Amino acid sequence: MPEGTLCNKKPIDTAEGITTLLADKSGAKYYEEMKHIEVDTDLLWETIQKTCKSRIRTWLEICAHCGMCADSCFLYLANKRDPKQVPAYKIQSTLGEIIKRKGKVDNKFMRNAMRVAWSQCTCCNRCGMYCPHGIDTGIMFGYLRGLLYQQGFVPWEMKIGAGMHRVYNAQMDISSEDYVDTFEWMVEEYEDDYPGLTVPVDVEGADIMYTVNAREAKHYPEDLAEAAILFHIAGENWTIPSKGWEQTSLAMFAGDWAACKMQVESVYDAMGRLKPRRMVGTECGHAHRASVVEGPYWAGREDGRPPAESIHYIEWLAEALREGKLKIDPSKRIKVPCTLQDSCNYVRNHGLRDTAREIVSYIVEPGYFIDMDPNRQNNFCCGGGGGFNGIGYFRKERNVGLKVKRDQILATGAKLVIAPCHNCWDAIRDLEEEFEIGIEWSFLKPLIIKMLDIPDHLKPQEEDM
């Protein structure tokens, strides 16, 4: 059949479409249909001719097949050095082959390409640092995902995720009203402990416009309150936009570039409307990459930057601690062996390799921090990046992929992993569940709140208590 009813080349643009797809449990029918959909080879080749320019073509052509990228890939290492997991092989046998055959590939080929693109690469870009020719396979896999998405060969959850952005401007079915209500409700929960705590909505000209990962509103609402508490204690003039508050882009993981543009423009529109001095995003790597690093390009901004200066949460936090806006009670510093997970998306892909370590220097008792090896821009992906965490179809492969991070953590002897990134946080939670290595994991917000030295005037007064 050319198209399935659930699995097809059409993006999801309606709430009904999402409901219908969600009703197909684990995508059983969706993946069954995928076995029979037709590849539009003309469209595939035409798209490649229009979008595959000199960079990727040259990369594919000059790859010397030297295999130096092999050891750089955590999935190659986690899978007992399976040669089929060598980055160069993975991309040459998928994208390379499609181009060699001028797009004339069949359904079976595309299904395999989908498996490779979403379960054998998290687009962490580590291999790019190991190739003498400067070939970044992660970038090429991002490109391949776009081609596969266009043809309907995309994991069920990713298709739904991209659809969510198209319908709700968020990766989950949370309307703007739901979001603001959740934020306000969570803040109310804490206002007795922090007198004067509020969540300023749609304030124009604030110093900070705060944006989040929709998972917070849906699954970890306390994270919203924690952000409010820290801005409040730091005395920041901040606001949240009622629209354009979602910083993530599952569409980026799905390869739905049109939805990426829609999503990031909603954030930039909020900047245009509220004119904040700068945007602070939450503790999330992919969110930062989507709206700060890659987003400007989807939105067609020639300067490669968002309309307002945009920083990651760790940048704001490091600054607040450095400038004394937030003070740490030294007696409450972390006194268990702990380590730090570097998120590929803001460390390797945006240079923030020392910022989180500066925070560590304020909050961890000297002698208790042990860095992973390797670390900073050489750190391994947590095992759940690029959407891998969320794809049930590839859960087994994802769990194998967690092994490298597990071993890195075990080698440090740490009992606590600081993970200022949603994907990393999820992956580390899952690896503890899967392998039970006896660790705890945390975002920075709850850790910092526990050790704050709060000025007297911000503490609850006796009559309030």
Place this chain on the structure above:
Amino acid sequence: MHGLLTGPLFYISLGVCIIGMIVRFYKYFTGLNWQLDRVAYKKYPMMGLKGALRSIYKWLIPYGTYGWRQQPVMAAAFFGFHIGAVAIPLFLAGHSVFLKEKIGFSLPYMGSGAADLISWIAIVCLAFMALRRLVLPEVRILTDKSDWGVLLLSFLPFATGLLARYQVGDYGFWLNMHILAGELVLLAIPFTKLSHVFLFFASRAQLGMDFGIKRGGLKGTPMAW
């Protein structure tokens, strides 16, 4: 035969190589697209240039990058071969005389002892790289006929050059074979993986600009990618 090889065929192969690479360079850089590549190339020319030069420089230094240091043996073989592949054609005394006669200028040349040593190192490293292709599963899976072709093309000028140098059998024959091998390499450069002779600089420059402009450069974080 000798006249043909050192005359028209020499000029043709050199011309094809130079023109071919100019064309490929031109097409590479004009084919970059700021929006598709997601790098604001033109907006930050200085950061881009800095990133590009840094990336090229770091990778040209033996063990200058984390990547090289992770694979010390391979890095040694890489440089062992590539130093020979660049130095011998340009700085061998015989080549200098030949180039002066044919194109009117030549570069300073090295002594024959150094040239012999560099050539032998290159041959040994090449043999190591061939062996690596056979032995290591992660390299074997990638290796195809064209990789063997490139290795053979790289081997022939050294092998024939040394046979002529040590006058094994008929000197004139090996000299002609050597010139032919060299010309084959020149002809193959623009059309095969040997294009990396030039495109290495192009590709590295691009990734250098990517990091310099987008992935940390503007944050003041120089990374030796």
